Every structure is written in C-alpha cells, then in structure tokens.
Amino acid sequence: MDSSDISTEIARTPVRQLSVFLDNRVGTFLALVRLLKENHIEVLGVSLLEATEITLLRMVLSDPESAMTVFMERGIPHTEAPLVVVELREASLDLSHALSVLLAAEINIRFSYPLLTRPGDFPLLALHVDDLEVGSAALSNAGFRVLSQGELSR
Numbered sequence: 001m002d003s004s005d006i007s008t009e010i011a012r013t014p015v016r017q018l019s020v021f022l023d024n025r026v027g028t029f030l031a032l033v034r035l036l037k038e039n040h041i042e043v044l045g046v047s048l049l050e051a052t053e054i055t056l057l058r059m060v061l062s063d064p065e066s067a068m069t070v071f072m073e074r075g076i077p078h079t080e081a082p083l084v085v086v087e088l089r090e091a092s093l094d095l096s097h098a099l100s101v102l103l104a105a106e107i108n109i110r111f112s113y114p115l116l117t118r119p120g121d122f123p124l125l126a127l128h129v130d131d132l133e134v135g136s137a138a139l140s141n142a143g144f145r146v147l148s149q150g151e152l153s154r
Contacts, residue, residue, distance in 0.1 A: 013149045014082040014132055016064040021077060022055045029057065035074070041067050044152055045115035045126050060085070060115060060126055062153050084127045084135050085152070087120055087145040095125070098144060105138035107131055119151060 022028040033043060045060035060083065061067045071078045088094040102109060108130040115124040124147065129135040136146045 014136070015060055015085045015126065015147060015149045015152060017058055017060055017081045017083050017126065017128070018064055018067055018071070019056060019058045019079045019081065020071065022057055024050060024053050024055050028055065032057065032076075035070065036061065036067060039066060039070050041070070042117075044117045045113060045124070047111070047113035058111075058113070060152065064149070081128060082132050084129055084132060084139065085115065085147040086125050086127065086139050087147065088123045088125055094144070097142070098125070098139060101138050101142040101144070102127075102129065102135055105134055107135040107138065115152075117152065119147075120145070 020032065022032065029048065036043060040063070042062040043059055044062055047058040049056040049058075059067075064080070068078065068080070070076075086098055088098065099109075110128045110130065112125060112127045115126055118124060127135065140146050
C-alpha cells in the first residue's frame with residue numbers, strides 16, 4: 001500500500017465517537033473539555049445524558065486517537081463507536097428524506113445528535129445505526145454526503 005492508498009483509506013474512515021462516564025458533579029464536563037483543549041483536541045459534536053450519579057457524554061472529536069491516549073493516561077474510562085455523519089442541505093426536507101432512506105434500508109437508529117461544526121456550511125447529523133456500512137451506502141446512494149473522520153479532523 002503506497003502513501004496515496006493510505007491517505008485515501010484515512011479519508012474514508014468512519015467518524016468515531018468516544019463515550020465517557022463522568023461523575024454527576026458541577027464542572028466535570030467543563031474539566032473534560034478543558035483537558036481536551038489543552039491537548040489541542042476540539043469537540044465537534046456532543047450529546048450529554050444525565051442520570052442520578054453519572055453522566056454519559058458522547059463526543060465527536062477532531063482527533064479521537066489522541067483523545068483515547070489522553071483518556072488512558074488519565075485513567076478515564078471510555079468506549080469507541082463508529083457513526084454515520086450525514087450532511088443535511090435543507091434541514092426541514094433532508095431530515096425526513098434521510099430517515100426515509102434509512103427506513104427503506106431497514107436500518108435502526110440507536111441514537112442521534114447534531115454536530116457543532118459545519119465544514120460545508122450545512123447542518124451535520126451524527127447517527128449511531130445498527131449497520132454502519134449499509135446505512136452509509138443507502139444515504140450515499142440517495143445523494144446525501146456522508147462524511148468521514150478525515151473530513152472532520154483538522
């Protein structure tokens with residue numbers, strides 16, 4: 001595999017979400033964001049789910065590899081999951097169309113959240129689906145732009 005093949009493979013890598021459990025205390029989310037920022041890692045998308053004693057934080061980051069290293073060094077438990085990130089050109093119409101495409105492909109959406117970044121000036125939606133390859137292909141075949149980790153990372 002030559003360097004252009006490696007670059008192409010990186011560009012096609014699915015967007016990776018990192019999830020962490022935080023103590024449900026004031027300031028823990030801010031502390032984590034500051035830790036990431038200190039390590040030159042940007043939060044590109046986030047979903048926060050609060051429970052009584054813990055908070056589940058799902059994040060799309062500019063550099064998930066470095067973030068995992070930071071988390072391991074700091075003893076922060078985390079998990080990784082691939083996401084489909086789709087660009088919605090006309091939000092009111094494309095959301096319905098995107099969901100219809102996934103329904104027609106019999107793809108279940110486990111959870112979803114918008115991203116904070118907009119590299120093409122259009123809204124981005126992160127979807128955790130039960131079949132990443134089929135979901136991505138169905139959306140791409142329907143004319144949607146499905147982004148890779150390389151397109152989000154800087």
